[in-house]
Amino acid sequence: MGTALRPPSSAIATAPSGPPWIWPRAAYIHIPFCAHKCGYCDFASLAGADDQADRYLDALEAEIAMSLDGPQPVDTIFVGGGTPTRLEARQLERLVAILGRWFLLTPGGEWTFEANPGTLDEEKADVLARAGVNRISLGAQSFQPDLLRVLERNHGPDEVARALALVKPRFPRWSLDLIFGVPGSTLEQCERDIAGALEFGPSHLSCYGLVYEKGTSLWKQWQAGQVVAVEEDVERAMYELVIDRLAAAGLGMYEISNYARPGDESRHNLVYWANDAYFGFGLGAARYVEGTRSVNTRDLPAYLRRIEAGQPPGGPSETLDAPGRARETAMLMLRRTILGIDRADYLSRTGYSLDEIGGEAVTRFAREGLLEDDGRRVRLTREGRFLADRVLCEFV
Ligand code: SF4
Missing domain, CATH: 1.10.10.920 (Arc Repressor Mutant, subunit A)
Incomplete structure (x- = not known):
């Protein structure tokens, strides 16, 4: 690409002074590539665009370089998506090098990567661990093949175990994501999913009630009457079950969809819920800096074009x-x-x-x-x- 990068200054830039709700101590990085688009997904993610990944990393680095005066000290970095581990090992190597140059993680800081079962291998896991990534958030969603099919996930339950066999020896902290309230699911299936997750001994779980996001494939099926939403009282019973079973296993609810052993809460997500400031880079990424929220375009060609022309990746912004x-x-x-x-x-x-x-x-x-x-x-x-x-x- 033609954009000239401004190299990070050799000295650590002093962040503009201000408390953490004004100037960020947290950075979110978005990697949009996925193997396949899941039926319920409304994230800025796309399948079949892996050939754009090198160009995307160029653009991501250029976006960071045009936005920051120099490397920023941060307490948390969260690389989400999409599926960051969909990148090839050499691309992950490049990504962590870019982030390592621009975001200086304070000692004891939290560096999370999202991963999906079936996309992590030994080489990729080694790249992340060597770079200092110390937390993995793995999208399991369910342990039941029929529910995974309804969600249009493209992995089976066994792949979670295979991914965790790579994660556990390399990363001190990890979390699983689960979804309850999948159309056609029963309380008993919800119970089995919780038990399936607990078998791995997680210290953090995110458990979300399914949301029918407008425009998604699942939303269209629901609108057309092809799938039927779980009854409200059953969904409530599922939520109660999640809260109680996880509490009994030592995973206390600390946010309406998140559970952790004491001390294992996601520090990065706590930034959002405290309404603290954060940087955000990449396709569709949101940021909150000095009281202004802004969000990048979710259109990949537009994102790449704008950055390559030296323009900010535009999108709505709001200052309350x-x-x-x-x-x-x-x-x-x-x-x-x-x-x-x-x-x-x-x-x-x-x-x-x-x-x-x-x-x-x-x-x-x-x-x-x-x-x-x-x-x-x-x-x-x-x-x-x-x-x-x-x-x-x-x-x-
Ligand atoms: S893997 Fe995650 S980000 Fe990708 S399509 Fe599925 S739900 Fe969306």
């Missing part, structure tokens, strides 16, 4: 006013089921007291039993977790 930011912070913090909103922390981050921003809603939901308020901290109750959407919406 201070009360808007404070409301958004309350909404995000409430997702944290253990931390919730600490009133003093909230005031120091937003400049507003929680009561000024959402006092009426807190009182009302506390009365309804959806929030608990001990005067210092406000959190979702167990019942509030099942109705989280309703509660969170109220704050924005």
Whole structure:
């Protein structure tokens, strides 16, 4: 490509001063390539474009170079997608070298790569481990072939075990993703999936209720009556089962879809739920820097063209006013089921007291039993977790 890269300065650039909700201490990098497009997927991901991967890495490096003054000290790096491990080993080698030059992980920092079963091999795992990646998030989704078929995943349950055999000896931390509420699934199948995941002894699990994202293949099947959504009360029973079974296994719920042993929470995701700032690079990547949210185009040819012409990869951006930011912070913090909103922390981050921003809603939901308020901290109750959407919406 023709874009001249500005090399990182030799000295570590001092990040603009400011607290972590103003200037990022976290970086998200998006790799959009996938072996196959899953039926429920609404992410910026595409199959059949692997021949663009080298060009994409050029563009990614150029985007970072045009956006930053120099290497940035960060506490977390998260490489997601798409399927980052769809890249060939030599491309992964290049990617980690680029990230290593631009993002200086502080000692004890967290560097996560997402991976999918069937895309990781020994060579790729070695590349990541050597580079200092210390956390893998593996998309298992289900351990049952019929549910994997409904989701249009292109791996079988056995491939999770094979991937974990590569992950466990090389990476100190790893997590599995599961989906519940797949059309046609039963409570018993949900139970089997939880048991299947626990057999591997994870210290972190992300468990999402299936969402029919508009425009996806699964959404079209649902609209056409070809698949039937799980009944609401069954879905709730599945969620309760997930919460209770994982708690019994020592994996406490710390966010409405995330569970971990104490100390094994995803530090990167906690950045989002604290409404802290983060960098984002790559196709469709979002960022939140100095109070402005912006998101890159999701169109791969447009992304490549713009960067190669030396232009930013454009997309919508929004800067909320201070009360808007404070409301958004309350909404995000409430997702944290253990931390919730600490009133003093909230005031120091937003400049507003929680009561000024959402006092009426807190009182009302506390009365309804959806929030608990001990005067210092406000959190979702167990019942509030099942109705989280309703509660969170109220704050924005
Ligand atoms: S592997 Fe993940 S990102 Fe890729 S299509 Fe499937 S759900 Fe989407």
